[in-house]
Amino acid sequence: MKETKPWKITMIAGAALITVALVTASAFAYMGERRGVYTTYGANSETTNSYGGFLGGMMRRGYSYDYGTTAPQTYSGQYGWRGCRVWNNYGNPTGPVQGPTITLDTALSTAKNYLASLNNPDLAIDEVEEYSQNFYVLFYEKSTGIGAFEMIVDKYTGEIYPEMGPNMMWNTKYGMMSGGMMGWTTGAQNGPLTVTVEQAKTYSQQFLDANYPGTTIGSVDKFYGYYHVDVLQAGNTYGMLSVNGYTGQVWYHTWHGTFIQEAEL
Numbered sequence: 001m002k003e004t005k006p007w008k009i010t011m012i013a014g015a016a017l018i019t020v021a022l023v024t025a026s027a028f029a030y031m032g033e034r035r036g037v038y039t040t041y042g043a044n045s046e047t048t049n050s051y052g053g054f055l056g057g058m059m060r061r062g063y064s065y066d067y068g069t070t071a072p073q074t075y076s077g078q079y080g081w082r083g084c085r086v087w088n089n090y091g092n093p094t095g096p097v098q099g100p101t102i103t104l105d106t107a108l109s110t111a112k113n114y115l116a117s118l119n120n121p122d123l124a125i126d127e128v129e130e131y132s133q134n135f136y137v138l139f140y141e142k143s144t145g146i147g148a149f150e151m152i153v154d155k156y157t158g159e160i161y162p163e164m165g166p167n168m169m170w171n172t173k174y175g176m177m178s179g180g181m182m183g184w185t186t187g188a189q190n191g192p193l194t195v196t197v198e199q200a201k202t203y204s205q206q207f208l209d210a211n212y213p214g215t216t217i218g219s220v221d222k223f224y225g226y227y228h229v230d231v232l233q234a235g236n237t238y239g240m241l242s243v244n245g246y247t248g249q250v251w252y253h254t255w256h257g258t259f260i261q262e263a264e265l
Contacts, residue, residue, distance in 0.1 A: 101155040104128065107135040108263055110153055114160050115139070123148055126221075127264045129237070132257030136163065136240075138221070138228070147223035149174040166242035166251050172225035190225065193245030200227040200243040207241065207250040215239075237262065 102110075108128045115125060126138040126147075135153035137160070140146065149171060150163040162168060168176045172190045195203075197220055204217045208231065215238050218230030225246070231239040237259045241252040 099156060102153075102158050104130050104135070104261060104263055106158060107137070107153040107155075110158055110160050111137045111151065114151070125265050127262055128153075129256075129262040130260040132260065134256060136256060140221075147221045147228055149223075150228070163253075164255060165253060166223075166226050166228075166244070170226040170242065170244055170251075171223060174224065190246070193222070193225070193227075195227075195243065195245050195248050197222070197227065199248065200229065200245075203243055203248050203250055204229045204231075204241060207252070211252070212238075 107130070108125075111125055111128060115123060122141050122143050123139055124142050126140050128138075129136040134155055137151040137153060139148045139151065141148050150167040151160055152163045153160045162176075200220060201217055204220075208215045208217065212231070215231050215233045218232045218237070220230075221228040223242075223245075225244070227243045227245060229241050229243060230237060231241060231252075239253060239256060239259065241250055243250055
């Protein structure tokens with residue numbers, strides 16, 4: 001067998017290392033361009049992490065997004081949050097839906113029908129908010145007063161599905177990470193929140209001052225694993241964010257668009 005020269009082996013290994021380095025550098029550069037506002041506050045420190053829009057393709061007719069982007073990005077792809085119960089089922093879209101939108105009353109009716117389908121007398125609807133991109137619905141537990149989960153109603157199809165973000169990733173009782181949101185079964189809880197309401201308010205306002213000047217925090221609702229915080233501008237509803245109940249991380253809900261109106265039950 002012909003012997004391979006040592007210097008050739010060295011050249012081949014060097015070329016392989018250069019290729020790996022270039023691919024890695026390209027990946028980090030790509031992630032850097034997609035840097036968003038997903039911020040950790042606490043211990044007098046602030047760090048901002050970059051993440052890609054990995055949840056978008058899993059969501060139902062939804063919006064792909066990056067943490068901290070200022071607007072949702074529509075996409076073409078399969079309907080279906082994997083394994084999740086959905087009240088309506090509309091097949092596969094070929095692109096962004098356009099046309100007339102449903103009303104707030106219709107969205108509320110859809111949410112009520114969905115609630116009835118869950119057959120859980122302890123769950124109730126707190127409010128439905130209309131935004132330019134979708135309707136937002138907050139469900140809570142009547143026995144505890146704690147927020148249960150959050151849903152989105154599509155403005156064009158009337159479809160209802162779990163809200164992306166903290167509702168899925170941080171919810172320790174109903175979220176996907178606990179086994180709850182996937183099939184609407186109760187998942188394991190991770191104990192009392194270590195971030196207090198006052199700390200959540202402080203972290204929220206720090207985040208808003210840095211990223212949305214002129215906005216202030218409104219009411220704060222406790223969920224399993226996190227806090228839901230209303231965001232106001234000049235005393236009026238502007239948007240919302242969530243604060244992780246264990247780490248203090250702040251996640252702004254960028255996928256709703258402009259606030260229009262609401263109905264409280």
